[in-house]
Amino acid sequence: MLSKNKIKFINRLKQKKFRSETGLFIMEGDKLVSELLSNRKESIVQLVATTGWLRANQHLLHRGIKEITEVSEPFFSKITSFESPTGVLAVLSIPQFSFHENDLKKQLSIGLDTIQDPGNLGTIIRIADWFGINTIFCSHGCADCFNPKAVQASMGSVLRVPLFYVNLETLLDKMSFFDDYIVYGSFIEGPSIYNSKLSNTGMLIFGNESRGIQDSIKKYIRFSLSIPSFSRQKNHAESLNVSAAVAVFCSEFMRRGL
Amino acid sequence: MLSKNKIKFINRLKQKKFRSETGLFIMEGDKLVSELLSNRKESIVQLVATTGWLRANQHLLHRGIKEITEVSEPFFSKITSFESPTGVLAVLSIPQFSFHENDLKKQLSIGLDTIQDPGNLGTIIRIADWFGINTIFCSHGCADCFNPKAVQASMGSVLRVPLFYVNLETLLDKMSFFDDYIVYGSFIEGPSIYNSKLSNTGMLIFGNESRGIQDSIKKYIRFSLSIPSFSRQKNHAESLNVSAAVAVFCSEFMRRGL
Numbered sequence: 468m469l470s471k472n473k474i475k476f477i478n479r480l481k482q483k484k485f486r487s488e489t490g491l492f493i494m495e496g497d498k499l500v501s502e503l504l505s506n507r508k509e510s511i512v513q514l515v516a517t518t519g520w521l522r523a524n525q526h527l528l529h530r531g532i533k534e535i536t537e538v539s540e541p542f543f544s545k546i547t548s549f550e551s552p553t554g555v556l557a558v559l560s561i562p563q564f565s566f567h568e569n570d571l572k573k574q575l576s577i578g579l580d581t582i583q584d585p586g587n588l589g590t591i592i593r594i595a596d597w598f599g600i601n602t603i604f605c606s607h608g609c610a611d612c613f614n615p616k617a618v619q620a621s622m623g624s625v626l627r628v629p630l631f632y633v634n635l636e637t638l639l640d641k642m643s644f645f646d647d648y649i650v651y652g653s654f655i656e657g658p659s660i661y662n663s664k665l666s667n668t669g670m671l672i673f674g675n676e677s678r679g680i681q682d683s684i685k686k687y688i689r690f691s692l693s694i695p696s697f698s699r700q701k702n703h704a705e706s707l708n709v710s711a712a713v714a715v716f717c718s719e720f721m722r723r724g725l
Numbered sequence: 726m727l728s729k730n731k732i733k734f735i736n737r738l739k740q741k742k743f744r745s746e747t748g749l750f751i752m753e754g755d756k757l758v759s760e761l762l763s764n765r766k767e768s769i770v771q772l773v774a775t776t777g778w779l780r781a782n783q784h785l786l787h788r789g790i791k792e793i794t795e796v797s798e799p800f801f802s803k804i805t806s807f808e809s810p811t812g813v814l815a816v817l818s819i820p821q822f823s824f825h826e827n828d829l830k831k832q833l834s835i836g837l838d839t840i841q842d843p844g845n846l847g848t849i850i851r852i853a854d855w856f857g858i859n860t861i862f863c864s865h866g867c868a869d870c871f872n873p874k875a876v877q878a879s880m881g882s883v884l885r886v887p888l889f890y891v892n893l894e895t896l897l898d899k900m901s902f903f904d905d906y907i908v909y910g911s912f913i914e915g916p917s918i919y920n921s922k923l924s925n926t927g928m929l930i931f932g933n934e935s936r937g938i939q940d941s942i943k944k945y946i947r948f949s950l951s952i953p954s955f956s957r958q959k960n961h962a963e964s965l966n967v968s969a970a971v972a973v974f975c976s977e978f979m980r981r982g983l
Contacts, residue, residue, distance in 0.1 A: 498935070553964050586844070594969050596962035599955035613799055624962050652914045661980045677756070695761040697857035697979045702764055704854035711852050711972035714965070722919045 473536070474614040477515065479545045480558065483611045490561050494611035497553035499623050501527060507626065508532060513558040517543050518712035520554035548615040561613060564629035566602055572645055574601045575668055575720060578635055580684050581675040582709060588612055589620025590710040591673075596624035598717035604638060604670070604685075635672075639687035642670070652680055652688035653716060655706050660692040661717050667724040671716050673709050691718070731794070735773065735804045737818065739755035739868045748819050750871035755811035757881050759785060765884065766790060771816040775801050778812035806873040819871060822887035824860055826896075830903055832859045833926055833978060836893055838942050839933040840967060847878025848929075848968040854882035856975035862896060862928070863886040864942075875925055893930075897945035900928070910938055910946035911974060913964050918950040918977050925982040929974050931967055950974070 479485040480493050490712055491512060494500065497520070503511060504527040513534040521528070521537055528535065543552055577600055583587050588610045595603055607631070612625050642648045649669035672688060674680030677715060681687070693713050707715070732926040737743040737752050746805055749770060752758065755778070761769060771792040775974030779786070779795055786793070801810055835858055838845050846868045865891070868875060870883050900906045907927035930946060938946070952973050954961055966974070 527929060571907065590966050592967065593962050593966055596956060596958075597952075597954050597965050597969075599957055599961070602962040620966075622962060622966075627958060661983060675747065694855075694976065696855050699857055700854075700885060703857070704851050704880060707855050707882075707972070708848050708851055708878075710970075711855075711968060712968075713846065714969035715976040718952065718976060725919060 473540070474545050477558065481615055484612065486561065486611070486613050489540055491558050492618065493548070493556055494618050494623070495548055495553075495615065496557055496619065497555055499619075500555045500557050502623055503557055503559075504528070504532075510555045510559050510626065510707040511563070514544070515556050515558070516617065517554035518566075519585075524555075538592065548619075549667050550626060559626075564631070566629060566631060568641060571602065571642065571670075572648055575666075576600065576602040576604060576670045577637070577713065578604045578606075578650075578670045578672040578684075579609050580606050580635060580672060580680050581678070582610075582673065583613075583676055585608055585610040585614040585617035585696050586620045587708070587710045589612075589617035589622075589625065589677065590714045592621040592628050592630065593624040594710065594714050594717055596628050598651055600717060601629065603628055604635060605630060605632050606635040607632055608675075612651070631692065634636055634688075636683050639670075639684065643687060650688050651690045651692055651716075652685065652693045652708075653669055653712050654679065654693050657691040657693040659695045660716065661695070663690060663692055665720050667720065671713075671720070672714075673713055676709055731801050732800070735814075735816065737771040739806065739873055742870065744819065744869070744871050745917050750819055750876065751806070751814055751873055752817055752876050753806055753811075753873065754819050754877065755813055757877075758799065758813045758815050760881055761815055761817075762786070762790075764876065766886065767817045768817050768820070771902055773801070773804065773814050774934065775818070782813075803927040806877075808856070816821040817884075817944055820884055820958035821890070822886060822911065822971045824889060826899060829860065829928075830906055831901065834860040834862060834925075834928045834931040835869050835971065836864075836897070836908075836928045836942075837865050838893060838930060838938050839936070840931065841866075841934060843867055843868040843870075844878045845877035845934065845966070845968045846872075846940035847875035847880075847883065849971045850875070850886050851878040851882040852968065852972050852975055854879075854886050855963075857940075858975060858978050859887065861886055862893060863888060863890050865890055866933075894941050894945075897928075897942065901945060907946045907948065908946050909950055911967075911970050912937065912949045912951050915951040917953045918974065919953070921948060921950055923978050929971075929978065930969055934967055 486492050508531050515536045652672045766789050773794045910930045
């Protein structure tokens with residue numbers, strides 16, 4: 468059974484500070500946890516599930532899970548982040564990645580400047596995973612990628628895509644010493660991405676949901692790109708959602724390399 | 726002041742049934758309501774705002790708003806859908822649109838089969854607005870586009886993009902009598918959208934977040950298209966989020982028409 472202390476422990480993992488202290492985070496939901504049990508069993512520190520979920524998923528549980536805690540549904544409702552809980556969550560170790568500036572020159576990366584909504588961040592990680600983007604750099608002002616909403620929106624991609632919280636300016640400043648390292652920025656106006664020359668290496672920068680890319684970052688951008696609006700209406704949407712812009716940018720950059 | 730009955734009335738507008746009965750919905754938040762006051766004042770049936778918001782936004786309020794209700798912050802917290810309320814919401818009339826099957830032949834539309842997440846639906850409406858897609862058809866199994874989360878994710882585009890709840894099968898069956906009407910479907914596997922011939926008219930169908938497009942709709946699809954994954958990892962993301970897929974499809978279809 469889940470003691471009061473354990474309920475408290477799991478609920479505290481919803482806070483960034485406690486995740487940093489423990490190096491742990493939560494992944495919740497039947498689909499995500501079932502995938503984990505099939506492909507990444509070793510990363511599970513603790514599995515918490517209702518009696519009903521455990522009974523229905525015995526085939527996934529044979530070996531190698533460090534700790535399984537069976538709880539009643541009312542207990543599970545005290546730890547879930549879901550409105551309609553599916554009866555299972557896993558406590559996982561935060562994955563450790565590393566990068567070398569020299570490697571960055573050979574790949575396409577994403578740089579995120581103060582993306583505040585964890586759902587947007589998670590969706591961007593999932594898009595990067597699909598399009599084979601190797602690295603994401605987040606400014607310190609971005610949401611935490613191990614926030615339960617970000618983990619959920621990433622659909623598990625947060626375990627696969629190397630993501631680093633960095634001082635974006637410092638990193639871009641370092642990279643600016645490489646002449647052939649191109650930094651692109653996503654803007655609402657400017658040269659159309661469809662008519663611009665695109666490289667298959669460099670960094671694509673996306674800015675905050677309402678304020679866009681800040682000036683201190685802008686100065687490192689060699690090419691400003693926009694996704695033109697095709698609307699003929701006078702008052703159309705002011706902008707695309709940032710994750711939709713990331714999807715279009717990744718599609719356009721990767722397609723050109725085909 | 727806001728009476729108990731009015732609080733109840735506004736809270737009931739969070740339910741689809743009551744929205745249908747009254748023909749009203751809620752749009753909340755400083756950015757969206759400020760835009761409304763600048764561009765679409767006439768659609769506001771009632772404005773509810775805190776004393777602080779009204780004081781800071783007097784310049785927006787000169788004329789023509791039917792009813793303004795000033796409330797205290799504690800009162801506003803009883804009607805807000807936001808975690809961090811900005812102190813203003815508007816009650817609006819649900820916009821009325823109409824379409825003719827003959828017009829559909831000349832344009833590109835989106836068909837949504839059981840999109841369940843209101844956030845996804847709202848984001849798709851915003852993307853359609855940006856890319857100048859004239860019409861969205863939702864199967865009856867889709868989320869309600871006037872759900873507060875959908876309205877929020879659409880960033881007001883729900884007022885601009887004509888969206889109809891229809892029996893998708895019946896509509897596609899009617900449209901199938903036009904030989905030159907092409908229905909495309911978004912799938913995880915199949916011919917790459919980048920190598921396929923795309924028309925600038927017809928319908929793009931997207932399916933449910935986990936189950937995809939149902940069989941009864943599939944049979945009307947002439948061309949299946951996929952967004953190829955560029956990942957070299959063995960276990961990469963299983964799929965793109967449906968709104969990311971809509972963004973890539975719209976980008977690719979519209980770009981070709983340039």
